[in-house]
Amino acid sequence: MEATDAKPTTTQAYLINIDRIRTNNFPTEVRADITLSSSAASTTPKHCNATVYSSTEVSLPSSSHRLGDISDPRHVYLPFSDQFVEMLIEKGDKVAKNEVLCVIKQMKMDLEVRALYNAVVDLVGQFHEGETVKEGLHVCVLDVTDRNVASVGRSELLAKI
Structure with a gap:
């Protein structure tokens, strides 16, 4: 049974900017400081840390x-x-x-x-x-x-x- 009053979801595009590489053990691990910027002009950029591990x-x-x-x-x-x-x-x-x-x-x-x-x-x-x-x-x-x-x-x- 589906809800008829469900709100449609929207997706928003982000730009990921790598500010600084902290650890580069490519291809096993990469750690970096990043900034997420939305395409919406009213939002402020978010500063984050990211770690990517190899599979x-x-x-x-x-x-x-x-x-x-x-x-x-x-x-x-x-x-x-x-x-x-x-x-x-x-x-x-x-x-x-x-x-x-x-x-x-x-x-x-x-x-x-x-x-x-x-x-x-x-x-x-x-x-x-x-x-x-x-x-x-x-x-x-x-x-x-x-x-x-x-x-x-x-x-x-x-x-x-």
Whole structure:
């Protein structure tokens, strides 16, 4: 049964202006200050913050892989996509700074993802040799053995290649 006194809905066009990029970890995450302006002359612009996350995990052939949390410095994630070659760590392993965690083949080159600090491996992603992987997928979680790592900036904690 439909209501006969229902008011018709109207849509209004908005212009989104990016004022400032705060975080650019494209294609995984982008954060920005934006201004929404209506086409109606009587409205004042609205200033907002926006965060856009990638839906990479949904588009994968096997969506059983987790995305790494880029806001958590303990998470190591793939900084690029292509063919997975080898995982060199297991849960409980002690790794040293710059030790190779896994290998990805990209354009006929083997690229290594390395530990950024001394740590113990807590959780390891499950990949198969030859599997096509996307950037941002979770490689492992490292429990820091050097407590001074908390003072390291986020830009220094991005996976080393």
